[in-house]
Amino acid sequence: MSNMPFELSALADLISLPARLPQGDPQAAEAARARQNALTKPPGSLGRLEALATFMAAWHGTDRPVINKAQALVFAGNHGICAQGVNPYPQDVTAQMVANFEAGGAAINQLCRANGADLSVVALDLDRPTGDFTEGPAMSEAETLAAMNRGAAAVDPGADVLILGEMGIGNSTIAAALAAAIFGGDVARWVGPGTGADAEGLKRKVDVIERGLARHDGLKGNAPALLAALGGREQAAICGAVLAARAACIPVILDGFICTAAVAPLHGASPALLDHCLAGHVSAEPGHRLLLEAMGKEPVLSFDMRLGEGSGAALALGILRAALECHNGMATFGEAGVSEA
Structure with a gap:
């Protein structure tokens, strides 16, 4: 294979x-x-x-x-759930940050350069946000598979290690929804400030996720279907990249809360699907530590980072290189x- x-x-x-x-x-x-x-x-x-x-x-x-070739992939997507006011920033910021990545001006660019990784950014239909999961499924099965297969196709089969990251306004809400749907428990445990939500913003996130989970309650226990119902294109692409890496025996370094929550549906389908994945770090986003505990993953680093972009995973690559040296x-x-x- x-x-x-x-x-x-x-x-x-x-x-x-x-x-x-x-x-x-x-x-x-x-x-x-x-x-x-x-x-x-x-x-x-x-x-x-x-x-x-x-x-x-x-x-x-x-x-x-040995690590001769380290690949870093950042997937970007937009989300219909933003219509519920879960993020203080407009969705235009997603495309603006993609341009910043491509111009070399983001943190992930510097960390990849410092730790020897080749960075690519994959923007996934930014002009066409997913559906609002409080009103229906975020994606159809066909849309989910298309995003997964785009993620898989982006993986270089000649890489020795793969770093994964994401960008998408509103995706900390998506992450908390996926974590709550797969692992259960009080929704508020999974919800954090993301890009800077205040107390009112946190309450709004919790309410939106609870309404989304109630709407899709019939899918409980069906992890793949929950990815389509609640996820985004960048989350699906991350899942596809993880699976393509596994098919090529490429170890993966996952980034923070959003990246780890993206693969929660894979863990829900079978924890063995993540056997080749390392947790690069534990984020300051409160749900991340809970998520790693639920998945049985010990983070390489704990640096109070919560940026996303693959930044914590890229930093962990330096530790991995040191281990092999x-x-x-x-x-x-x-x-x-x-x-x-």
Whole structure:
């Protein structure tokens, strides 16, 4: 499957997909662990750097994984839910920020340059927002699949790691709605300020999401259908990119709350669909820590970031590169002529 372009033809296929996708290589992981234990350091002394190297070994299928090519993708979309007043900024800002990304003026541009990632921005029908999920489904199945397959097609099969990010006015509301729909609990737990909502704005978000969940209550437990009912094109594209990366055995670094919530429907369909994904950081957005706990993902970094754009994932790439430099570049006890205990 790794040599074939990934394309999804039906949302229901997500349920059976894990059985047809590649798995991590346990032998490569074990060989990487053995190497870690032979390096000139006390066993385990590099902490999570060792675990990250082993994770990369499993998905690259070698005990000496390297990152020659890091790809960063930022997907952008607009949302009909903005008609409910959930965001203080006009939706024109989405296209304006896409232009800023393309001109190299955003934080993600600087972080990708600093950490060695090639950035591409994919704008998804910005002149055609999704539907207002309080009045009906945000997207049809065909629209959802089209966005997923655009996300999948953007993945470079030759990449060694994929960083994912997003941009879209109103998408912190989408993220909270998806998290609440997939994992349940009080909606207010999942709602945060996003781009700067005040107390009234937070209450409005909670009300809008509760109305949306009530309208689509019949879909409870059907994670793929919830992606279409509540999600946006950039969320669907992120899901498609994650699946295409998996088909090519490319490890993924997820960004913050919105990016992680985007893949909540994949987790709802089968947690195994995210086995190749790392959480780049834990956002200051309050729902993100809850979401990572629900998914069983430990973040690489905790830097109080809440920008989106893939910024936290790009920063985590630097840590991942450092892990592999130690893993591949350090001498073993035998090579260094250092006596073992």
